[in-house]
Amino acid sequence: MESYSHLPQLSNGQLDFSKIQDAQIMKTKPNRGKGYTAGRSCIAEVVINNKPTKPLLDPGAFCSCVGKSFLKTCVPNFEDDLLPIDGIKLNSASNPMEALGIFETNIIFPNINGNLRIIVEFVVM
Known part of the structure; x- marks a missing residue:
């Protein structure tokens, strides 16, 4: 992922950031570098096309x-x-999977200290 810090950050005034808790792992933490073995999914709250949504993220994926x-x-x-x-x-x-094309979009990660916008290319299945 590549962030564009030189671009103005967008903010949605309807998002509530008044109650934030630190994440806690609910079982024994794996050794460093073995977090992928924890068996948990990585669901993030993001904004795509001005719509809040919760996609499953895989930071170690090929695409x-x-x-x-x-x-x-x-x-x-x-x-x-x-895009083709x-x-x-x-x-x-x-099992083979058929891709329909590439879709480029902005994803905004809301944060109380300033939202982070990144441009991603999704392979649409």
Whole structure:
């Protein structure tokens, strides 16, 4: 991921940040570098196309894949902006997956100290 700190940060006045708790791990913490073995998912609260949503993030993935049904909830007409995808074969559990295209968008991670906006390219499945 690449952040664009030189761009103005967007803020949504409707998001409530008055109650924030530190994250706690509810079981024995794995050794450093073995966090992926904890078996938990990484669901983040983000804003896509000015709509708050909670996608499942995989920071160790080869590429950022998103289902077309999920993307439609945030960007109903995303098909109009799909970029072609060529020369890539994607598999899940050794089964081939067909990609529809690439969708570039901004994702905003809300934070009380200033929102973080990044530009991502999703592979739409």
